[in-house]
Amino acid sequence: MATKRVLVSGATGQQGGAVVDALLSGEYGEYDVSGMTRSAESDAAAALAARGVHVVEADLNDRASLDAAVEEMEYVFLVTTFFEDGPEAEADHGRRMIDACVDAGVDYVVYSSVASADTAPLEHFASKARVEESLVDSGLDWTIVRPVYFMQNFTWLAASIRDGELAVPLAEDVSLGVVDVGDIGRTVATAFADPASWRGETVEIAGDELTLEGFAAAFSAALDRDVRAVHLDVEAYRAEGGDEMADMYRWFNEGGYDIDVDALSERTGIDYVTFPEYLDAHWASRSAPASA
Ligand SMILES: NC(=O)c1ccc[n+]([C@@H]2O[C@H](COP(=O)([O-])OP(=O)(O)OC[C@H]3O[C@@H](n4cnc5c(N)ncnc54)[C@H](OP(=O)(O)O)[C@@H]3O)[C@@H](O)[C@H]2O)c1
Structure with missing residues (x-):
């Protein structure tokens, strides 16, 4: 198979980084990988360059920079975020990149959205649903992956979990x-390896499903110490976590995602990492994550 030119947005972040890892692994074909960032000067960008990734400076707020970034690209991985500029801007970011891909004649775009993007009553899910709509309406060949809650989110709580x-x-x-997050990269790379069988498909990605007691028991086993589950009150959490995150936990408590790990594994051929496996790989060793 010929080497494909692929632009990975968010390459310095969690999801884009995982996509880069998978594409460079050689397990999903051969790729000439460009990684997009707003600053080529960062340590993360330098680390990408050291691995042979072409670092491309572009900003999802700046259409001209996107036109330059996607020029000559065959494939694009798109990830959007609401963290810095909010959900309105997130929808604009995605649409801007999709417009650039259309004008440049990109062959295939994989967008990472969020599970239940179109049904959850949450602004940072609805913004991703709007990006999905832009992609579907664009005329491009596309695949949408929709990840659930990242196992890596627990690193934010590392200090108290260790206590x-x-x-x-x-x-x-x-x-x-x-x-x-590594499984997001593997799923995206699986799509890039065979666009013909993935185009037009939306796939929700999850590797495991646990109650808070289940997560605590898994931490207890991995860390070899007792870790107690504490059910915070959503409204008490609101002051610290903000409305959008509090509303998300409220939605989780009312039912939340609807996932089927077995059906997903059958479709992708990937053996998704379970929560205990994630902990064994990232927390049980001396190099366990510190709190963010
Ligand atoms: N955490 C979860 O459980 C979860 C679950 C499902 C979906 N999500 C979604 O995942 C998204 C975040 O993904 P992530 O965790 O991979 O992100 P991340 O680690 O926070 O990294 C953000 C990336 O986006 C890039 N970026 C930010 N603003 C940009 C802009 N204006 N132009 C170009 N690049 C920009 C950053 O690049 P530079 O800083 O290098 O420019 C960085 O690479 C959010 O939308 C969130 O809603 C999260």
């Missing part, structure tokens, strides 16, 4: 779907 307390605004008996 024996897992405090999250999840109610008793509520199961939360989780995914290892």
Whole structure:
């Protein structure tokens, strides 16, 4: 198979970074990988360059920079975020990149959205649903992956978990779907390896589903110490976590994602990382994550 030129947006971040890892692994074909960032001067950008990634400076707020970034590209991985500029801007970011891909004649775009983007009553999900709509209406060949809650989010709580307390605004008996970010990269690379069988498909990605007690038990086993589940009250959490995150946990507690890990594995051929496997790989060793 010929080497494909692919632009990975968010390459310095979690999802784009995982896509870069998968594409460079050689397991999904041969790629000439360009990684997009707003600053080629960062340590993360330098680390990409050291691995043979062409670092491309572009900003999702700047159409001209996107036109230059996607020129000559065959494939594009698109990820958007609301963290810095909010959900309105996130929808604009995605649409701007999609317009640039249309004008440049890009062959195939894989967009990472979020599970239940079109049904959850949450602004940072609805913004991704709007990007999805832009992509579907664009005339481009596309695949949409929709990840659930990242296993890596627990690193934000590393200090208190190591002190024996897992405090999250999840109610008793509520199961939360989780995914290892690495599996997002593997799923995206699986699509890039065979666009003909993936185009037009939207796939929700999860590797495991646990209650808060289940997460705490997994931490207890991995860290070899007792870790207690503490069910925070969503409204008490609101002051600290903000409305959008509090509303998300409220939605989780009312049912949340609807996932089927077995059907996903059958479709992709990927053996998705379970939560205990993620902990064994990232927390049980001396190099366990510190709190963010
Ligand atoms: N955490 C979860 O559980 C979860 C689950 C599902 C979906 N999501 C979604 O995942 C998204 C975040 O993905 P992530 O965790 O991979 O991101 P991340 O690690 O926070 O990294 C953000 C990336 O986006 C790039 N970026 C930000 N603003 C940009 C702009 N204006 N122009 C160009 N690049 C820009 C950054 O690049 P530079 O800084 O180098 O320019 C960086 O590479 C969010 O939309 C979130 O809603 C999260």
